[in-house]
Amino acid sequence: MAADRSEVDLATTRPGQGSEASVAGVPSVRRRPKDRKAQIMRAAARAFSERGYYPVGVDEIAAEVGISGPALYRHFTNKYALLVAVAEEGARHLRTVTENADDPRLAPTQRLDMMLRAVGEHTIEIRREAGLYRWERRYLERADRTRIKKVYDDINNAIAVPIALLRPDAPPADVAMLATGVLSAIASIAAHRTALSSTRLLPLLHEMAWAIVRTELPAAPAEPVDGPSGRGIPVTSKREQLLTEAIRIFGRQGYHEASIEEIGAAVGINASSVYRYFSSKADLLAAAFYRTSDRLAIAITEALTEASSREDAAKRLSSRYTKLSFAMPEIMPVYYAEFSNLPQAEQYKLRALQRQNVLEWANLLDGDPAEARFRVHAAISQVIDVGRLIRFDSRPAQQDRVAALMNAVLLG
Numbered sequence: 001m002a003a004d005r006s007e008v009d010l011a012t013t014r015p016g017q018g019s020e021a022s023v024a025g026v027p028s029v030r031r032r033p034k035d036r037k038a039q040i041m042r043a044a045a046r047a048f049s050e051r052g053y054y055p056v057g058v059d060e061i062a063a064e065v066g067i068s069g070p071a072l073y074r075h076f077t078n079k080y081a082l083l084v085a086v087a088e089e090g091a092r093h094l095r096t097v098t099e100n101a102d103d104p105r106l107a108p109t110q111r112l113d114m115m116l117r118a119v120g121e122h123t124i125e126i127r128r129e130a131g132l133y134r135w136e137r138r139y140l141e142r143a144d145r146t147r148i149k150k151v152y153d154d155i156n157n158a159i160a161v162p163i164a165l166l167r168p169d170a171p172p173a174d175v176a177m178l179a180t181g182v183l184s185a186i187a188s189i190a191a192h193r194t195a196l197s198s199t200r201l202l203p204l205l206h207e208m209a210w211a212i213v214r215t216e217l218p219a220a221p222a223e224p225v226d227g228p229s230g231r232g233i234p235v236t237s238k239r240e241q242l243l244t245e246a247i248r249i250f251g252r253q254g255y256h257e258a259s260i261e262e263i264g265a266a267v268g269i270n271a272s273s274v275y276r277y278f279s280s281k282a283d284l285l286a287a288a289f290y291r292t293s294d295r296l297a298i299a300i301t302e303a304l305t306e307a308s309s310r311e312d313a314a315k316r317l318s319s320r321y322t323k324l325s326f327a328m329p330e331i332m333p334v335y336y337a338e339f340s341n342l343p344q345a346e347q348y349k350l351r352a353l354q355r356q357n358v359l360e361w362a363n364l365l366d367g368d369p370a371e372a373r374f375r376v377h378a379a380i381s382q383v384i385d386v387g388r389l390i391r392f393d394s395r396p397a398q399q400d401r402v403a404a405l406m407n408a409v410l411l412g
């Protein structure tokens with residue numbers, strides 16, 4: 001019965017080392033810390049955020065905490081239960097931070113300022129764990145996904161209240177977009193590892209958030225649309241069709257649940273024919289990421305060629321990046337959720353290409369180079385998070401609105 005009240009530490013203690021020493025090689029027994037469950041959840045959040053869901057094993061999470069796998073299962077019945085707990089706790093904690101910082105008695109500017117600082121400080125503190133919000137929903141069952149989404153909706157709504165007071169003439173759709181953009185800019189630090197001290201990072205996040213709040217958005221389209229639009233004429237090349245359909249299938253049901261047979265069927269060929277173009281499912285995934293990187297590199301070159309100044313080039317690149325992303329909105333969520341399924345060599349090459357593209361963009365901005373990279377990542381986040389808010393409506397007017405938010409964080 002003692003095992004129900006304590007955990008066996010992974011490291012044994014030599015005989016004679018104090019009152020908890022092991023006897024005749026029997027592992028010492030330590031009382032389970034009261035915060036053990038919280039320790040497990042934070043370790044899991046870091047692992048899931050950095051490597052995705054499937055590549056992370058329960059045993060490695062347990063080892064990081066300093067317990068055995070069976071000891072972890074006393075807190076969580078399986079890995080999925082741990083994912084749900086981590087995702088929900090992260091959302092609820094952020095909601096608590098936001099609500100505790102909110103003081104309706106303050107003037108709207110002070111009220112929002114307090115909330116932005118609190119959310120920024122919290123995100124910096126849990127930076128390695130905060131990336132989970134962007135992709136966790138793809139692995140959650142509908143009921144869990146709906147419940148956790150409601151928490152994030154509460155956070156967005158809380159931020160939207162003082163924004164609406166500051167921008168009384170702004171339509172509700174604009175206020176919602178600004179609130180999403182603010183939170184996206186702050187959360188963007190979880191998507192990369194560029195180093196910057198918290199004494200510099202917090203003011204930068206604060207400045208970018210306020211730049212978004214003050215952004216004058218172009219007018220929204222008169223009529224809403226249901227889902228993405230304007231995909232264009234489909235290509236006829238089987239290889240290109242396979243890349244396109246693979247990303248859509250990966251985005252819809254996840255890399256591990258997708259099969260070569262299903263991807264082939266989507267373009268009218270059998271599985272054996274798919275292997276004429278790609279050696280494996282991982283090869284297909286890598287090819288899609290390389291293609292996206294190539295297209296961004298081309299967009300950068302075009303923007304530089306056409307621009308009259310560095311600022312003009314940065315703005316042109318915002319428009320091009322939005323257009324590219326909205327044409328295939330599944331690619332970015334797939335990138336964040338499935339990247340770790342690639343071989344290490346491919347991950348290294350792709351990250352190097354991503355860094356190069358970010359640097360090319362950051363070099364167009366004034367100020368500190370490290371801060372410029374943070375701005376580029378915050379701009380990219382606008383496309384992902386605000387794009388999801390408007391369901392990647394690819395009409396030019398909507399793309400212009402997203403580009404305006406990107407330019408706000410890029411140029412201040």
